[in-house]
Amino acid sequence: MLNEVLASITEIDHNMMTTVRNRVENLNKPQGSLGKLEDLVIQVAGITGKAYPMTDKKALIVMCADNGVCDEDVASAIQEVTYIQTLNIPRGITGAGAIAKQMNAKIYAVDIGVMTDIDDAYVINKKVMYGTHNMTKGPAMSRNEAIKALEVGIEIAIQAVDEGAKILATGEMGIGNTSTTTAILSVITGIDPSEITGIGANFPLEKLAHKADVIKRSIAINKPDVDDPLDILSKVGGLDIAGMAGTMIGAAYKKVPVVIDGFISTVSAIIACKLNPLVRDYLIPSHYSLEKGAKIATNYLKLNPFLDMNMRLGEGSGALLAFNIVEAACYMNREMITFEEAHFDAL
Numbered sequence: 001m002l003n004e005v006l007a008s009i010t011e012i013d014h015n016m017m018t019t020v021r022n023r024v025e026n027l028n029k030p031q032g033s034l035g036k037l038e039d040l041v042i043q044v045a046g047i048t049g050k051a052y053p054m055t056d057k058k059a060l061i062v063m064c065a066d067n068g069v070c071d072e073d074v075a076s077a078i079q080e081v082t083y084i085q086t087l088n089i090p091r092g093i094t095g096a097g098a099i100a101k102q103m104n105a106k107i108y109a110v111d112i113g114v115m116t117d118i119d120d121a122y123v124i125n126k127k128v129m130y131g132t133h134n135m136t137k138g139p140a141m142s143r144n145e146a147i148k149a150l151e152v153g154i155e156i157a158i159q160a161v162d163e164g165a166k167i168l169a170t171g172e173m174g175i176g177n178t179s180t181t182t183a184i185l186s187v188i189t190g191i192d193p194s195e196i197t198g199i200g201a202n203f204p205l206e207k208l209a210h211k212a213d214v215i216k217r218s219i220a221i222n223k224p225d226v227d228d229p230l231d232i233l234s235k236v237g238g239l240d241i242a243g244m245a246g247t248m249i250g251a252a253y254k255k256v257p258v259v260i261d262g263f264i265s266t267v268s269a270i271i272a273c274k275l276n277p278l279v280r281d282y283l284i285p286s287h288y289s290l291e292k293g294a295k296i297a298t299n300y301l302k303l304n305p306f307l308d309m310n311m312r313l314g315e316g317s318g319a320l321l322a323f324n325i326v327e328a329a330c331y332m333n334r335e336m337i338t339f340e341e342a343h344f345d346a347l
């Protein structure tokens with residue numbers, strides 16, 4: 001299924017982008033004066049193939065999974081927080097959950113690999129395995145498990161779109177996932193983990209050298225092939241990362257814009273783009289996460305997030321904030337009148 005979906009993704013609609021660019025240039029305002037709003041609606045028109053796209057129906061997809069690397073003392077929080085927050089997120093009582101309520105976004109909380117069995121009406125059970133293995137001892141998961149997790153992401157993106165979503169936000173919950181994310185980023189960029197390892201969910205600064213060393217050892221023992229994104233993902237990645245990359249691939253397949261969140265989400269986007277570079281044009285950045293490696297990941301994809309909120313929560317909290325901005329861009333295009341309609345000449 002993964003290969004079929006990857007092969008079916010097409011380029012965004014450049015003709016429609018030209019049409020909408022022309023319209024935006026003729027709206028009753030000084031040309032260019034609505035800045036990034038203009039770029040956004042042109043991109044959404046290209047993604048959807050629509051001259052007047054709307055993103056009024058919104059969904060947040062949160063991939064929840066545990067990470068075996070937590071055995072190496074790389075996170076402050078106990079691993080059970082993954083399980084607890086997986087139950088809380090869809091109830092709208094976490095950071096992203098609360099913002100999703102404000103945005104009227106439907107929440108899809110997915111158990112893609114939490115350690116504990118979850119039988120809960122609010123959580124979608126797509127467990128691939130009970131958390132990944134400890135990547136300092138060997139691969140975090142098999143190649144097949146990574147493919148399964150990517151396919152879960154695709155499946156949920158398709159489901160959300162079929163249920164009406166016109167824009168998706170990607171989020172995750174997984175104690176320890178700043179370690180896996182940093183490992184992937186280090187392999188792909190060649191930057192030493194000691195330079196890009198951050199505090200995640202408040203890991204003490206004095207223990208950061210240890211965290212970086214764990215990441216370095218994971219890479220050394222697994223020797224991921226830098227030219228093979230599935231090899232990197234399975235050896236030093238996580239189920240949450242794979243699920244988010246799958247969500248982005250699924251969104252591109254369905255021609256729906258997908259908003260990237262923070263550090264983990266951005267590195268997931270890198271994996272998705274390595275699997276098919278056409279995915280890149282379907283991605284909308286949101287904010288600059290404060291996590292140390294985040295800017296390097298953002299720059300790697302040549303993205304320009306429009307928010308700088310000092311946020312580093314994850315769960316999709318930053319991506320959700322972009323919903324209003326993208327929707328404003330759609331309203332600008334649909335509701336504003338042209339110079340001609342306003343009876344004055346272009347400025």
Ligand SMILES: O=C(O)c1ccc[n+]([C@@H]2O[C@H](COP(=O)([O-])O)[C@@H](O)[C@H]2O)c1
Pocket residue numbers: 074075076077172173174175176177178179199200201202203261262263264265289290291294311312313314315
């Ligand atoms: O999205 C981000 O930029 C971000 C930055 C730091 C931490 N997080 C969240 O914190 C958890 C990972 O942190 P840690 O310290 O357990 O590796 C995970 O559940 C993420 O959602 C998220």
Ligand SMILES: Cc1cc2nc[nH]c2cc1C
Pocket residue numbers: 077081085172173174201313314315
């Ligand atoms: C409480 C808590 C909430 C989170 N949400 C995303 N990552 C998190 C990590 C912790 C520790």
